[in-house]
Amino acid sequence: MGKELTVIDLMPDLEFVNQLVERAGDSFKRCYQCGTCSVVCPFASEDLQLPRKQMLMAQWGMKSEMMADPILWVCTTCGNCARLCPREVDIPGTITAVREAVLVESGISPELAKAFENTVARGNPLGNPARRRADWTRQAQVEVPVMAALDRPIDVLFYVECYWSFHDRGQQAAQAMARTLSRLGVDWAILGTEERCIADSQRAAGEAGLFEEEAAKNIATLGQYTFNRLVTPDPHAFNALKNYYPKLGASYPVQHYTQFLAERLPELRLNPIPDRLVTFHDPCYLGRHNGEYEAPRRLLEAIPGVRLTEMAHCRADGFCCGGGGGGVWNSGFVAEQVDERLAVRRVREAVETHADVLAVCCPFEVSLFEDAVKLTGNEGRLVVRDIIELLDESLAGGDARL
Amino acid sequence: MGSKTGVYICEGCGIGQSLDVRALAAAAAFDPSAVTTGRAFCLEDLAAIERDVAEHQLDGVVIAACSPRVNRDRFRFEREDGTPVHVQRVNLREQVAWSQPAGASSTQQMAEDLLKMGLASEKAAKPPHPFTKAHEETVLVVGGGPAGLSAAVSAADAGYAVVLVEKEQELGGFARFLHRQYPTMPPYHDLEPLALDQWIAELAEHPRIEVKTQARLRGISGQPGAFVAEIESGGARQEVIVGSVVMATGFHLAGPDQLAAYGLGRVADVVTSLDFERMSAEDRIRRPSNQEPPRRVAIVACDRSADRDYAPYAGNVTSMVSLKQALYVRAAYPEAQVFVVYEDMQAPGHHELFYRRLQEDPGIFFVRGQVESVETNDSDTVTLVVGGTVMGAPMTLTADLVVLAAGMLPDSTADGGEPPLALQYLQGGEIPTRPFGFADSHFLCFPYETRRTGIYTAGVVHRALDLPQSRRDGAAAAAKAVQVVEQAAQGAAVHPRVGDLGYPEFFMQKCTACGRCTQECPFGALELDAAHHPVINPNRCRRCGICMGACPVQIISFPDYSVHALSEMSKQVSMPEDDEEQLRILVFACENDAYPALDMVGFHHLAYPATMRVVPVRCLGAVNSITVSDAIANGYDGVALLGCKAGDDYQCHFIQGSELLGRRMTNVRETLDRLALESERVQVLETTIADAHRLPAVLQQFADGIAAVGPNPMKGF
Ligand SMILES: Cc1cc2nc3c(=O)[nH]c(=O)nc-3n(C[C@H](O)[C@H](O)[C@H](O)COP(=O)(O)OP(=O)(O)OC[C@H]3O[C@@H](n4cnc5c(N)ncnc54)[C@H](O)[C@@H]3O)c2cc1C
Ligand code: SF4
Ligand code: SF4
Ligand code: SF4
Numbered sequence A: 001m002g003k004e005l006t007v008i009d010l011m012p013d014l015e016f017v018n019q020l021v022e023r024a025g026d027s028f029k030r031c032y033q034c035g036t037c038s039v040v041c042p043f044a045s046e047d048l049q050l051p052r053k054q055m056l057m058a059q060w061g062m063k064s065e066m067m068a069d070p071i072l073w074v075c076t077t078c079g080n081c082a083r084l085c086p087r088e089v090d091i092p093g094t095i096t097a098v099r100e101a102v103l104v105e106s107g108i109s110p111e112l113a114k115a116f117e118n119t120v121a122r123g124n125p126l127g128n129p130a131r132r133r134a135d136w137t138r139q140a141q142v143e144v145p146v147m148a149a150l151d152r153p154i155d156v157l158f159y160v161e162c163y164w165s166f167h168d169r170g171q172q173a174a175q176a177m178a179r180t181l182s183r184l185g186v187d188w189a190i191l192g193t194e195e196r197c198i199a200d201s202q203r204a205a206g207e208a209g210l211f212e213e214e215a216a217k218n219i220a221t222l223g224q225y226t227f228n229r230l231v232t233p234d235p236h237a238f239n240a241l242k243n244y245y246p247k248l249g250a251s252y253p254v255q256h257y258t259q260f261l262a263e264r265l266p267e268l269r270l271n272p273i274p275d276r277l278v279t280f281h282d283p284c285y286l287g288r289h290n291g292e293y294e295a296p297r298r299l300l301e302a303i304p305g306v307r308l309t310e311m312a313h314c315r316a317d318g319f320c321c322g323g324g325g326g327g328v329w330n331s332g333f334v335a336e337q338v339d340e341r342l343a344v345r346r347v348r349e350a351v352e353t354h355a356d357v358l359a360v361c362c363p364f365e366v367s368l369f370e371d372a373v374k375l376t377g378n379e380g381r382l383v384v385r386d387i388i389e390l391l392d393e394s395l396a397g398g399d400a401r402l
Numbered sequence B: 001m002g003s004k005t006g007v008y009i010c011e012g013c014g015i016g017q018s019l020d021v022r023a024l025a026a027a028a029a030f031d032p033s034a035v036t037t038g039r040a041f042c043l044e045d046l047a048a049i050e051r052d053v054a055e056h057q058l059d060g061v062v063i064a065a066c067s068p069r070v071n072r073d074r075f076r077f078e079r080e081d082g083t084p085v086h087v088q089r090v091n092l093r094e095q096v097a098w099s100q101p102a103g104a105s106s107t108q109q110m111a112e113d114l115l116k117m118g119l120a121s122e123k124a125a126k127p128p129h130p131f132t133k134a135h136e137e138t139v140l141v142v143g144g145g146p147a148g149l150s151a152a153v154s155a156a157d158a159g160y161a162v163v164l165v166e167k168e169q170e171l172g173g174f175a176r177f178l179h180r181q182y183p184t185m186p187p188y189h190d191l192e193p194l195a196l197d198q199w200i201a202e203l204a205e206h207p208r209i210e211v212k213t214q215a216r217l218r219g220i221s222g223q224p225g226a227f228v229a230e231i232e233s234g235g236a237r238q239e240v241i242v243g244s245v246v247m248a249t250g251f252h253l254a255g256p257d258q259l260a261a262y263g264l265g266r267v268a269d270v271v272t273s274l275d276f277e278r279m280s281a282e283d284r285i286r287r288p289s290n291q292e293p294p295r296r297v298a299i300v301a302c303d304r305s306a307d308r309d310y311a312p313y314a315g316n317v318t319s320m321v322s323l324k325q326a327l328y329v330r331a332a333y334p335e336a337q338v339f340v341v342y343e344d345m346q347a348p349g350h351h352e353l354f355y356r357r358l359q360e361d362p363g364i365f366f367v368r369g370q371v372e373s374v375e376t377n378d379s380d381t382v383t384l385v386v387g388g389t390v391m392g393a394p395m396t397l398t399a400d401l402v403v404l405a406a407g408m409l410p411d412s413t414a415d416g417g418e419p420p421l422a423l424q425y426l427q428g429g430e431i432p433t434r435p436f437g438f439a440d441s442h443f444l445c446f447p448y449e450t451r452r453t454g455i456y457t458a459g460v461v462h463r464a465l466d467l468p469q470s471r472r473d474g475a476a477a478a479a480k481a482v483q484v485v486e487q488a489a490q491g492a493a494v495h496p497r498v499g500d501l502g503y504p505e506f507f508m509q510k511c512t513a514c515g516r517c518t519q520e521c522p523f524g525a526l527e528l529d530a531a532h533h534p535v536i537n538p539n540r541c542r543r544c545g546i547c548m549g550a551c552p553v554q555i556i557s558f559p560d561y562s563v564h565a566l567s568e569m570s571k572q573v574s575m576p577e578d579d580e581e582q583l584r585i586l587v588f589a590c591e592n593d594a595y596p597a598l599d600m601v602g603f604h605h606l607a608y609p610a611t612m613r614v615v616p617v618r619c620l621g622a623v624n625s626i627t628v629s630d631a632i633a634n635g636y637d638g639v640a641l642l643g644c645k646a647g648d649d650y651q652c653h654f655i656q657g658s659e660l661l662g663r664r665m666t667n668v669r670e671t672l673d674r675l676a677l678e679s680e681r682v683q684v685l686e687t688t689i690a691d692a693h694r695l696p697a698v699l700q701q702f703a704d705g706i707a708a709v710g711p712n713p714m715k716g717f
């Protein structure tokens, strides 16, 4: 038999259904079980009918079953399913709503709980001391202005976010970004130790409350200053600032850093770098969720020496790295539920293109992919670079001052 | 045909580049000056043929040009007195110039053989004597449900008299029991009132429609244009002459016999969708067990495709009925919950919008799975076990009322009583049916047609349909019924050999009264006289030629098509006797599927073996086994019978031609065995038009097979 013969009683919890409708709209009610989503979900397998089964359980108001189902926490909210759903069901939104509704009662993995706690206590999910948030600037080789110290209106407020602030590889990217902004002569600054996590992935992982609390703090901080726009390297933060903050009453012009730099391509004095075949991984929250596929590619193609090649899954069809929706903090738990890490699969695809470099522009990805390169034994064959690192290399080539 | 025949060889469309047309004209056995060549007989040179017809009063023309399937209307000629000129086409374009190497001697040889075959066929043809004695135009409609009402009004609107026979006291069929109609108009959101009163009013306004209720057919004999219908109503019998018949006898709903597994008749609170329509119409939706209002209702679409034994076809009707009835519950009891259990939800077209609307309803839940059992439980409600859901484990669903959206079973046959049309045909009183009892012959190629010419079906007796579909079906069947009476008056065939005026003639002196022709005729056209000799009803005949293929003494022939003509044609082909390499294979290709497929081969400039000579036949069933054994006796190394798919899902335009031939071929093979010839020499090959790209390989394989067995040892004897 193999399969457990537990009998499930169909007794819809209408209150639960209403709760979901309030949070995510009623699109999930229209799911007609075609299964398209479960074909394209990166976690899909015959046994694991994510997210089709979850949509059905939501329709049937199966609160207790959903609470007991670990698969609920596997989804990265990458959005590939929703892109193809013929009934236009907001699948990531519904999954997020279910997580919100059951979070308190169902309990979550210790890893994820820790990330939430850290966010509340220290303003970042990694658990680093808040006071060290701007430490990366010391090795930036250029001066990094801080808002509080400037005390004047500026053009660009650069929202560094947690992984570029604290993670080793992120810091290197942040430093490259600082140099680039400085080369361009941009009037910019950071919030420094005043900055806190935007917490968009915590929201997608079900912590709407946490997200809103953090947002209140961030809105208050931002409210003290005058700037023309926000620029951030984090597609998740970009997503929240663009799509969720306005609902909380705070609208700012916001750009992902690739968009900001792509607009300034004519001013970037790019120099040849050694010939490299580069493939690019579309971050779900920049591409599918916010429709930006061109800016990163325009930057890469502009670097002399870079030849761009595409992976089998790219642009709208791009394959998730596994980091979204809280996945970046939940990898141990997720690994118990599925056969293979998504980052590993993605790295295999990158290797198939024979690329030398896997280029990224989301702070979660560098470390996830570098681990996957090691795991798959591709060290020495493929390196992972943030686009800003490649740009910095190219800009530096012709800049004697650095 | 007669002595005066014109021969025209076209050089257009690449024929001139592929063939030496002058040599071809010279090779035709008679005076080459009698042959006219031209660059395009379908265009400017058409006048040359018209002139010849007028000047020389030609009886027939042989046009060696494109496929007989094209330019049919163009190549139609009449003499001054109105007599049609017999047209014999020779396919030099698709099947020679376009599918054989240009300029090759084998190509030239093939063209020459085909031209000679065409000339032989023309020579054997005689003018038809159409049967023009059946002129009745009244349309008989049997069944006064939605489909029948629509058929009657449509035929009357077209100017034909109609007799409508309904067995019940009231018209309307199943529509009489329905509470509401599911949406048929934008925004496809709300239930609509039934339009039955309006349909009946339309009928009443028509002076040309005579309605007989509480009436039954007691017999139908005769043929299109002259059917004799015996109608019994109010105890009296009356004979009515009608030109054609529309059968719209509808359906009955599956009952406990089919639905016991779903609890019907066993569990008190299980009812059918019909019961539920009635309850809703009376505004009394109650649990039968205790007359309480239900709080949890399960509606089960029981026409699962997996359930092969029971109405797996009803699809969109049962799906839509389930949706509609879910709303009945919600309207009556806003607090009640409804569970629609289905396996395949079919909400085609705009019905999708209605489906979505129901999905959004907070009290309606959709459960995709299979009902495994339905039982009463301790708390006096009903427990359904549903398996096969995406949940993996079986689920239980408790309901206090279960409604079975039961399948529709066609009322096409006697079903214990008298057949609905009471046909007085040698082949029986019933209309032959297709799987599941639908009275149909081939829904793709000939919707509405039954296997009894002049009798058309409409509504659920023909296919699982809803009201708007049944209404359209009725109108369409009426169009067919009207068409057949017009054709019948002229003695012309209906589909697929539309307009053919000839019909089988019997050289009766030699008939052995074996009865085979009457058994094999797919359309029941032949009856027997007192001496057990066949008698044809020409207007029932579809001109398939199956009787001609069946007759063991070959006494059945058409004026322009006969065993003799086929044999003469096959004799025209040159036999390269001294050349071991040069085999000759005769291909009999059915004109409905195989011949068009061969044209497609040419159209795509693919090739088929140069050793083959193609003879079109009306149906593979029209190939007499003697024709095949003659071909072998005449020296052909192989004979391929190229036709359509046989079996339950047949594609034969004449229903069973390929199947019958398959059976006859056993005899042929036995004959070959007796003559110590390899039975592989004769084979039946299946193809479809869509398969044309695969045909060259199939034919090549056959040719290779013949090459492997070697030349026919009978050659030259
Ligand atoms: C529960 C249910 C609900 C439905 N709801 C809808 C709906 O909401 N909307 C919709 O579009 N469709 C609906 N349908 C489908 C609809 O009922 C059919 O499409 C329609 O009735 C078919 O019409 P018909 O004329 O082919 O057959 P019928 O309605 O069965 O009519 C056949 C007629 O022929 C008569 N008859 C039968 N045998 C003979 C004989 N031997 N001699 C003389 N007369 C004979 C019968 O008495 C009857 O009057 C529903 C079906 C069911 C079962
Ligand atoms: S693709 Fe959409 S409609 Fe289809 S199963 Fe998934 S959620 Fe449901
Ligand atoms: S959002 Fe991505 S991970 Fe989540 S269910 Fe959809 S495809 Fe799968
Ligand atoms: S030609 Fe066909 S339809 Fe006509 S009598 Fe013969 S078998 Fe029947």
Ligand code: SF4
Pocket: B506, B510, B511, B512, B513, B514, B515, B516, B517, B518, B533, B534, B550, B551, B552, B553, B554, B555, B556
């Ligand atoms: S098959 Fe031929 S011999 Fe037999 S009954 Fe018919 S016509 Fe006569």
